[in-house]
Amino acid sequence: MQSVDWLAIAPPVVVAAMALIVLVTDLFLPDRRKPLLGALTIAGLVAALALLVPLRDGDRSTFCLDAAATGPGTAGACSYTADHFALVIQALVLGGALLTALLSLGDTRKLPAGEFWFLLLSSASGAALLPAARDLATLVVALEVASLPAFALVGIKRGDRRSSEAALKFFLSSVVATAVMLLGVSFVYAATGTLHLTEIAARLDDVPGQLDTLAKAGVALTLVGFAFKTAAAPFHFWVPDTYIGAPLPIAAYLSVVGKAVGFSGLILVTVIAFPAYADVWGPALAVLAALTMTIGNVAALRQNAGRARSAVRLLAWSSVAQAGYLLVPIAAAAYSSDEHIGSTVAYALMYAVVNLGAFAVAALVARTSPGNRLTDYRGLYATRPLAALAMAFFLLCLAGLPPGIIGLFAKVTVFSAAVDAGLGWLAVVMAVNVVIALYYYLQWTATLFRAPAESPAAAVLEEASAQDAVRAPTRHGVPASLTVAIVLTAAAGVVLSGAPQAVLRFAAVSLF
Numbered sequence: 135m136q137s138v139d140w141l142a143i144a145p146p147v148v149v150a151a152m153a154l155i156v157l158v159t160d161l162f163l164p165d166r167r168k169p170l171l172g173a174l175t176i177a178g179l180v181a182a183l184a185l186l187v188p189l190r191d192g193d194r195s196t197f198c199l200d201a202a203a204t205g206p207g208t209a210g211a212c213s214y215t216a217d218h219f220a221l222v223i224q225a226l227v228l229g230g231a232l233l234t235a236l237l238s239l240g241d242t243r244k245l246p247a248g249e250f251w252f253l254l255l256s257s258a259s260g261a262a263l264l265p266a267a268r269d270l271a272t273l274v275v276a277l278e279v280a281s282l283p284a285f286a287l288v289g290i291k292r293g294d295r296r297s298s299e300a301a302l303k304f305f306l307s308s309v310v311a312t313a314v315m316l317l318g319v320s321f322v323y324a325a326t327g328t329l330h331l332t333e334i335a336a337r338l339d340d341v342p343g344q345l346d347t348l349a350k351a352g353v354a355l356t357l358v359g360f361a362f363k364t365a366a367a368p369f370h371f372w373v374p375d376t377y378i379g380a381p382l383p384i385a386a387y388l389s390v391v392g393k394a395v396g397f398s399g400l401i402l403v404t405v406i407a408f409p410a411y412a413d414v415w416g417p418a419l420a421v422l423a424a425l426t427m428t429i430g431n432v433a434a435l436r437q438n439a440g441r442a443r444s445a446v447r448l449l450a451w452s453s454v455a456q457a458g459y460l461l462v463p464i465a466a467a468a469y470s471s472d473e474h475i476g477s478t479v480a481y482a483l484m485y486a487v488v489n490l491g492a493f494a495v496a497a498l499v500a501r502t503s504p505g506n507r508l509t510d511y512r513g514l515y516a517t518r519p520l521a522a523l524a525m526a527f528f529l530l531c532l533a534g535l536p537p538g539i540i541g542l543f544a545k546v547t548v549f550s551a552a553v554d555a556g557l558g559w560l561a562v563v564m565a566v567n568v569v570i571a572l573y574y575y576l577q578w579t580a581t582l583f584r585a586p587a588e589s590p591a592a593a594v595l596e597e598a599s600a601q602d603a604v605r606a607p608t609r610h611g612v613p614a615s616l617t618v619a620i621v622l623t624a625a626a627g628v629v630l631s632g633a634p635q636a637v638l639r640f641a642a643v644s645l646f
Contacts, residue, residue, distance in 0.1 A: 139196035142189065142216040145182040145224055146262040149231075152178030153255035160248025168247040172239045175251045179232040182262065186225055192218035195268075199330070211330040213269045222479055223265035223398045226486050230391040231258035233490045233623065237383035237497050239615035245290055245381070253290070254387070257283040261391050265398040270319050270329040270407075273399055274312075277363065280395045281308055284388060288380040300379025307372045308362065315359020321352025322407075331407040338410040353411045356403055357418065363396030366461060367426040370454045374433075377450040378443050382500060385446060386493035389453045390486045397460055397482060401475055405467055416468025419461055424563040427458025431570040439508035439581075445496055446506055448574065449489070452532065455571060456485050462548050462564060466555035474551040477544075484544040484630065488531040491623030495525040498616055508578060513586035522582040524624045531627055533575035534568060539631035 140147075155178075156171050163170060197213035235254065260279025267273040285308070289301025323329060325345045326337040341349045362369040377385040404415050434451035437444050463477035496506060498521055503510035515522035531538030534545040545568060552561040 137196075139194055141185075142194040142196050143214060143266075144185040145189075145228065146259045146266075148182045148185060149178055149228070149255055149262055150259035152181075153252050153259060156255060157248060157252040160252070163248075169239070171247050171251045172235065175235050175255055176232065176239075178255060179228055179235060179258065183225065183228045183232070186221055186228075189216045189221055192216065192221055211268075211328075211333050213272050213330070214266050215268050216266055219398075219401075219475075219479070220266040222483075223394055224262045226394050226483060227258065227261040227265075227391050230387065230394065230486055230490060231255075231261070233494070233619050234383050234387040234391070236615040236619040236622075237386060237494055238381070239613055246292075250287070250290060253283040253287050257281075257287065257387075258391070261395045264395050265402070267402070268331050268406075270322065270331070270334075270403075273402065274316065274319060277395065277399060278312065280392075281312075281363075284384075284392065287384045287387075288376055290384075291381060294379075296379040297381075298379075300376045304372050304376045307369075311359045311362035311369065314355050318352045318355025318357075318359065321348050322356065323352075325349035325352060331402060334407040335409055338408065341410075350411060350414055353408050353414055354418070356408075357400070357415055360396055360400040360403065361422060364393060364400060364461070365396070365426075365454050365457045366422045367429045367454070367458075370426065370429065370457075373454055374447055374450045377453075378446055382446070382493060382497045382506075385450070386490055386497075389449070389489055389493070393453070393457060393460070394482060394486065397464075397478060401464060401478065404464060405475060412468035416465055419465035419468070420557055420560050423458045423461035423465055424560055425458070426461060427455045427564065427567045430455030430458060431567045431574075434574050435570060437508070437574070442505045442507060444506075444508045445499070445511065448508065448578070449492060449496065452571075452574075453489065455567065456489075456532070458567070459545065459548050459564065460485070462557075462560060463551040465560070466551040466557060469555035469557065474555065477547040477551045481544040481548055484531065484540045487623055487626045487630065488528045488538070488541065491524060491620060491627065492528040492532070494616060494619040494623060495521050495528070498612060498620065501612065508581065511578065512581050512584050514582045516586065521620065524620055526579045526582055527624060527627060529575045529579045531631075533572050535572070535576075537631060538627065540627060 152174065156174050159174065160168075160171060195212040195215045199211045231254065235251075238250070238254070257280050260276050260281070260283075264273065264276035264280060267276050285301055285305045288304050289297050291297035319329075322334060325341055325348050326334050328334055328337060338349060358369070365373050377388065380388065404412075404419070408415060430451050430453070434448050434455060437448045437451070441447070460478050460481055463474040463481075466474040466477075498518070499510055499514065500506045511525070514525070527538060530536070531541035534541040536542065545564075549561055549564060552558075552564060
């Protein structure tokens with residue numbers, strides 16, 4: 135009998151248990167007491183975050199193979215490892231889910247509250263499990279546990295055609311990607327005879343000649359599945375429509391937690407399981423990085439400021455571009471060492487904080503301007519000066535400009551990873567894309583401080599916004615939870631900008 139290290143698996147288990155508690159509690163609560171479910175959700179996520187503290191040494195594993203039963207050389211193969219990499223990503227995922235819950239409080243009255251909180255916690259439990267997974271079976275199960283509730287969350291606005299369409303597109307494209315990935319996993323298993331990542335790495339070093347093509351095909355197909363989860367081009371087409379159709383907090387959740395899930399899985403399979411085929415996935419990821427950041431930035435640059443939901447659409451394309459930057463250090467790891475993975479983790483931490491902050495301000499603006507156009511942010515400083523300053527800070531962080539030092543620091547570390555790995559052409563592509571992104575980030579920032587327009591065109595836009603408001607009645611009161619979310623993300627961004635070197639030191643962890 136094998137003992138289970140319950141403390142090691144406590145964070146995802148607590149979140150999953152709280153999901154069941156919320157689901158059962160919902161059956162017995164009257165409608166006026168439904169807000170209690172949101173409080174339970176936040177309590178569960180805070181408890182899961184607290185349980186990461188005893189694991190900070192990063193030296194716990196469980197569900198390990200027994201060497202006496204399976205043969206020599208397998209004692210170190212475990213299915214769950216709470217190392218520093220897993221803990222950092224779990225903190226990012228659980229923190230992102232917590233901020234999503236704060237954004238959602240007060241905005242779930244038109245949604246089935248019990249189902250909403252249950253699905254959010256279920257997805258967060260899978261996302262927290264994935265970075266600690268060390269075999270392909272656990273990895274795939276965790277990925278699907280994180281993804282399947284997300285489909286329902288995107289389409290949870292009953293009777294909303296846009297929401298249903300977004301959920302259907304998200305579901306169909308994800309199912310195809312998962313099928314391709316499972317085919318790749320089966321090929322890898324056929325070539326190696328094992329599912330444990332460390333064992334796969336050892337056996338891929340000496341694959342028989344007749345199985346070499348099968349192994350390479352398995353590696354390539356597995357990467358395709360994770361490329362979809364990271365919204366890497368050309369697997370990014372689901373992002374804009376999904377973000378626009380989903381409730382705004384869920385769009386924020388997908389942009390941060392969904393990406394963390396995809397990138398952590400991609401890191402695990404490439405750096406731990408497939409180092410023997412770095413000559414296959416290294417160039418492929420480098421090309422994907424260049425393509426993704428270029429398509430994302432060019433599409434964001436072309437957004438029409440007067441178009442309905444253009445602000446969310448721009449954030450969606452911005453998240454695609456940011457995915458390209460996040461891919462750079464992973465590609466660089468194929469040419470040098472896995473030390474560059476710390477750059478991806480550091481960038482992901484920065485991106486999570488400031489992007490959630492930007493979505494929080496967007497949720498605030500949406501309360502008075504449901505159309506959520508970029509033009510709706512014009513003159514925001516005159517009406518909500520603190521929100522405008524926070525949004526400006528978040529946008530400057532994403533652009534990599536002072537006072538958003540953390541954004542500049544993150545881009546420099548990613549740029550250095552490309553240069554150190556000898557990927558000079560990729561560094562040039564990244565530099566060009568950073569300049570392109572400056573235009574739309576600075577344009578949006580300038581809009582915040584302009585005087586409200588009085589032109590006829592502006593009057594037409596105001597009338598359109600008023601019509602949106604008729605369809606979705608304006609709520610002038612701002613929930614305290616939304617204010618807390620903006621304050622927390624802004625404070626975290628300021629602290630990280632004051633000590634950016636601490637981020638890389640914290641994130642520079644080894645996967646071995």
